[in-house]
Amino acid sequence: MRKYIIISLFAGCLIILFFTLTSMVKMFSSHLKEPSASVEMHSSYRLVLITLELDTPFWAKVEEGAKAAAEKYNVSLEVWGTYGTNRDDFLKNIEVAIASKVDGIIVQGLDTDEFKNLTKVKAASRGIPVITVANDVPMNESLRRTYVGSDHLVAGEIIARQLVSDMGFRGKVVLMVSDRQEYSQRSRLAGILNVLSPYEGIVTKIVAAGDSREEVAKATNQLLNDMPDADAFIAVSANHASSIIQEISKRMQVEKFFIYSFDDSPATLSLLQQGKIDALITQSPEAMGEESVSHMVKWLTGEQFPLNPDGYFTDIKVLRAGDTP
Amino acid sequence: MSSIQRKILTMSVIVLFIMATIWVVLTYYNQKTQEQYNDILQRYLHMNEVTEHSHQTIIALNNYLQKPSTVLRDAFNQSKEQIILAKLQSVSLRNQDNAYTLTSYINMIDSLVAAADLSVMFLEEKLPEQSAEKFEEAARIDKYIAETTITLIDKEVRTYDSFYRSIIEQSTELKRLGLLLFSLITIMLLLFTYWFSLSITRPIHKLTIAAKELSRGKFDKPIEVHSNDEISFLALTFDRMRVNINNLIFEIQQKAQLESELQESKLLLKESQLISLQSQINPHFLFNTLDTLSKKAYLDGSEDTSDLIANVAGLLRYNLRRLDRAVTLAEELSVTLKYIEIQSARFTDRLRFLQEIDENCLHIKLPCLTLQPIIENAVIHAVEPLEEGGIISLRIYAKEECVMIEIKDDGTGMSEEKVRHILTESGISDGTGHSTGIGFSNVVKRLRLFVGDEDVIDIESKPDQGTKITLKIPMARSAAKNV
Numbered sequence: 091m092r093k094y095i096i097i098s099l100f101a102g103c104l105i106i107l108f109f110t111l112t113s114m115v116k117m118f119s120s121h122l123k124e125p126s127a128s129v130e131m132h133s134s135y136r137l138v139l140i141t142l143e144l145d146t147p148f149w150a151k152v153e154e155g156a157k158a159a160a161e162k163y164n165v166s167l168e169v170w171g172t173y174g175t176n177r178d179d180f181l182k183n184i185e186v187a188i189a190s191k192v193d194g195i196i197v198q199g200l201d202t203d204e205f206k207n208l209t210k211v212k213a214a215s216r217g218i219p220v221i222t223v224a225n226d227v228p229m230n231e232s233l234r235r236t237y238v239g240s241d242h243l244v245a246g247e248i249i250a251r252q253l254v255s256d257m258g259f260r261g262k263v264v265l266m267v268s269d270r271q272e273y274s275q276r277s278r279l280a281g282i283l284n285v286l287s288p289y290e291g292i293v294t295k296i297v298a299a300g301d302s303r304e305e306v307a308k309a310t311n312q313l314l315n316d317m318p319d320a321d322a323f324i325a326v327s328a329n330h331a332s333s334i335i336q337e338i339s340k341r342m343q344v345e346k347f348f349i350y351s352f353d354d355s356p357a358t359l360s361l362l363q364q365g366k367i368d369a370l371i372t373q374s375p376e377a378m379g380e381e382s383v384s385h386m387v388k389w390l391t392g393e394q395f396p397l398n399p400d401g402y403f404t405d406i407k408v409l410r411a412g413d414t415p
Numbered sequence: 416m417s418s419i420q421r422k423i424l425t426m427s428v429i430v431l432f433i434m435a436t437i438w439v440v441l442t443y444y445n446q447k448t449q450e451q452y453n454d455i456l457q458r459y460l461h462m463n464e465v466t467e468h469s470h471q472t473i474i475a476l477n478n479y480l481q482k483p484s485t486v487l488r489d490a491f492n493q494s495k496e497q498i499i500l501a502k503l504q505s506v507s508l509r510n511q512d513n514a515y516t517l518t519s520y521i522n523m524i525d526s527l528v529a530a531a532d533l534s535v536m537f538l539e540e541k542l543p544e545q546s547a548e549k550f551e552e553a554a555r556i557d558k559y560i561a562e563t564t565i566t567l568i569d570k571e572v573r574t575y576d577s578f579y580r581s582i583i584e585q586s587t588e589l590k591r592l593g594l595l596l597f598s599l600i601t602i603m604l605l606l607f608t609y610w611f612s613l614s615i616t617r618p619i620h621k622l623t624i625a626a627k628e629l630s631r632g633k634f635d636k637p638i639e640v641h642s643n644d645e646i647s648f649l650a651l652t653f654d655r656m657r658v659n660i661n662n663l664i665f666e667i668q669q670k671a672q673l674e675s676e677l678q679e680s681k682l683l684l685k686e687s688q689l690i691s692l693q694s695q696i697n698p699h700f701l702f703n704t705l706d707t708l709s710k711k712a713y714l715d716g717s718e719d720t721s722d723l724i725a726n727v728a729g730l731l732r733y734n735l736r737r738l739d740r741a742v743t744l745a746e747e748l749s750v751t752l753k754y755i756e757i758q759s760a761r762f763t764d765r766l767r768f769l770q771e772i773d774e775n776c777l778h779i780k781l782p783c784l785t786l787q788p789i790i791e792n793a794v795i796h797a798v799e800p801l802e803e804g805g806i807i808s809l810r811i812y813a814k815e816e817c818v819m820i821e822i823k824d825d826g827t828g829m830s831e832e833k834v835r836h837i838l839t840e841s842g843i844s845d846g847t848g849h850s851t852g853i854g855f856s857n858v859v860k861r862l863r864l865f866v867g868d869e870d871v872i873d874i875e876s877k878p879d880q881g882t883k884i885t886l887k888i889p890m891a892r893s894a895a896k897n898v
Contacts, residue, residue: 096609103602110595117444117588136515166515186559189526190519 135165135193135390140183142198144171147355148375155379163387188212194386195220199227201273206232219389223382225274229399235389237401238382240373242274245406246281249350252369252408253322257348260291261321264313268327269298278326306333322348332357335366362411369410377404418644419615426611437596444589451582461504466564468498469527473557476531480538480550495528512574513567520563527556618646634661680864702728723760726753745777747786754787758794765804772811776818781888782861789822789884792855797826817889825881834874
């Protein structure tokens with residue numbers, strides 16, 4: 091009896107010893123690793139990319155390219171953006187960036203007074219360089235260092251030439267523009283008109299609409315009522331093409347219109363494949379992000395001085411219906 | 416220091432040491448965790464402090480702008496200093512993940528301070544519009560600071576997520592380890608204490624059993640205690656005592672036996688001496704008379720009578736010697752032959768005596784009057800009562816370092832019971848009817864004492880078939896006695 095008790099005690103002792111040892115090993119082998127506190131100030135440049143449309147695929151690609159470049163140059167980059175087109179938040183972000191004394195601001199140009207005031211007065215007075223990307227703002231108004239993105243004037247000219255070659259020298263062309271009248275849009279418009287104005291047989295009509303779908307739909311409706319014999323539509327503002335096509339398809343055959351767009355979002359691309367859009371301009375958002383960061387870094391390090399005030403243009407291509415994108 | 420005490424002390428020290436080690440380790444780990452908690456809290460407090468101070472700065476600035484006075488200006492300066500201090504402290508919060516945000520944060524504080532200073536400066540230079548503008552900017556930056564604080568805290572939680580989780584995990588593990596250790600030590604202590612107490616009590620128990628045995632008088636069981644403390648010493652001395660007592664008892668027994676033997680032989684001697692004294696009544700007169708009678712018979716021509724009388728005289732003379740002296744077998748034999756001659760004269764043809772003697776054996780020594788009483792005994796029991804008489808034969812021969820004396824008769828014999836009686840010497844020394852007054856049992860006793868061995872006599876007898884008595888006397892023994 092006593093022997094059994096001793097043996098069972100001994101066995102229990104061994105079992106508990108095993109558990110204790112495993113627990114101990116676990117306990118002493120797991121060193122609590124505090125996230126390393128780097129006391130020395132970061133010597134690398136702090137850049138910020140501020141956009142107005144964080145949710146679009148276009149800007150996602152810009153961000154991707156910028157981040158790749160930031161990694162390459164070993165600078166810290168943060169992307170601040172607003173969803174939708176909340177301008178107040180966008181401007182606030184710029185102000186925060188200025189107050190935070192970042193080393194460089196890469197920003198989507200916005201052709202408003204507040205924006206210009208911020209870049210011209212606050213950023214420039216604190217010596218913070220500003221590079222506009224994708225959308226430009228005139229240099230003398232904003233005191234931006236340079237612009238990286240598509241040459242919208244050329245883009246407009248290309249699309250207009252495409253139109254002429256498709257349609258011929260005679261027809262009515264509707265130019266849908268955003269009522270925000272951004273600088274890039276104006277450049278495109280200028281480009282288009284440069285090409286089209288010599289042809290006397292081509293009549294152009296500029297229609298301004300708001301940014302929301304309803305406003306575009308309304309404007310298109312109105313236009314179709316006023317000018318039912320329009321031959322071609324050019325969506326100068328990037329987001330308008332699909333709304334226009336939707337509205338036209340409610341009334342008549344889309345295929346008989348020549349429709350052009352400056353937007354290369356997946357939705358527009360699928361419309362192109364369906365043949366509803368005749369041609370569109372594709373830009374190089376990754377190159378924009380990458381180059382904007384690299385120019386900023388070069389300017390900061392003094393490697394490249396001064397920056398070309400006219401800007402650095404990235405590739406644009408025209409995609410016609412039937413081409414595989 | 417005694418060994419049991421040392422054992423107990425060692426055990427206490429070991430237990431104490433284990434306990435202390437565990438206590439120290441657990442306490443150390445607890446302390447470490449506590450410090451980590453403190454660090455974490457400190458970080459959050461620092462961040463909160465910055466927001467707090469930036470608010471205060473704005474409020475102080477506002478107060479001063481509303482009502483410019485030195486008191487309010489001092490208050491503003493004070494809160495400004497506080498926020499700069501908070502800024503310096505927040506530098507220590509930097510880590511890989513929040514480096515960017517934290518730098519922005521610190522710069523924002525600088526911007527705030529700069530804006531606030533500008534606002535004050537413009538006011539003092541009587542430019543209230545610019546001052547108000549700068550104040551607005553400072554207020555906006557204050558708002559941004561508050562927002563960034565939240566962002567920072569958010570980042571902090573994300574960065575430290577795994578760290579916090581591992582802290583929680585470790586503390587549960589620590590609790591578990593504590594419980595396991597506690598149970599382990601409890602069981603180990605139980606086992607150890609049991610074994611330890613056994614190592615003390617088992618020898619004591621053995622000793623107790625040994626003492627009980629001794630008290631019952633069993634001294635022949637050795638006491639064996641295997642232990643390395645005082646108990647084993649105790650057991651060893653106890654065992655030695657047992658061995659000593661055993662030896663003493665053995666000695667006493669031997670002494671007692673020797674004494675009793677001595678007593679016995681003395682008694683026998685006294686008996687024989689008494690008997691011989693009785694027969695010493697005027698021996699010279701008797702010898703002279705017998706000699707005279709012998710010569711007279713010879714002169715009268717009766718030679719047989721003369722020889723007979725001479726034999727009787729020789730027998731008597733031999734009888735009267737001191738009985739405690741050893742004689743040779745040859746002397747004993749000649750006396751025996753004289754006796755036979757006398758008896759032959761008495762019984763004539765009824766007594767036939769045969770003898771076969773090895774002359775080489777005659778030099779051995781034996782007690783006086785050993786052979787003759789046995790022959791006489793044979794005559795008394797085998798010849799006298801029978802009308803036709805009997806044969807008595809005497810054989811002396813050597814066998815295996817011993818001299819064998821064999822006396823055989825063809826008389827009535829004895830029962831087995833009687834034979835045993837004689838051999839165990841329990842029979843009463845019956846010397847009546849013997850010429851020398853010495854009985855058979857007396858002879859046996861003296862012979863045994865002389866030889867120092869029980870195995871000296873052998874009797875073969877059955878009723879009506881005669882008796883054969885064999886005496887066995889070792890040659891070496893008698894030779895040794897001679898020296």
